[in-house]
Amino acid sequence: MKKFEYRILDVKAGGFWGGRVDEQALTNKLNELGREGWELVSTVDTEIYGGGSRGLLLMLKRELE
Numbered sequence: 231m232k233k234f235e236y237r238i239l240d241v242k243a244g245g246f247w248g249g250r251v252d253e254q255a256l257t258n259k260l261n262e263l264g265r266e267g268w269e270l271v272s273t274v275d276t277e278i279y280g281g282g283s284r285g286l287l288l289m290l291k292r293e294l295e
Contacts, residue, residue, distance in 0.1 A: 232293055237268060239288040251286060260288075267292040 239259070244250045260270060272289040 234291045234293055237263075237290045237292075239263075239290060241286040241288060243283045243285040263290060 241251055241256060244252070268290040269292060270288055271291050274287045274289075276284040276287055278284045
């Protein structure tokens with residue numbers, strides 16, 4: 231049976247009202263984690279009042295050896 235470990239990545243949104251994520255920095259981080267065997271399985275927007283975004287929660291997993 232396959233076994234996995236999980237990791238949560240909390241990505242903060244910038245700007246006064248939130249909502250802006252540094253796409254290049256996020257891409258670089260996901261590529262780095264991918265090289266370590268992590269796979270992105272889900273993303274959740276952590277919405278604040280008025281429809282703004284505080285950021286993203288990214289759920290990753292990788293198989294244990």
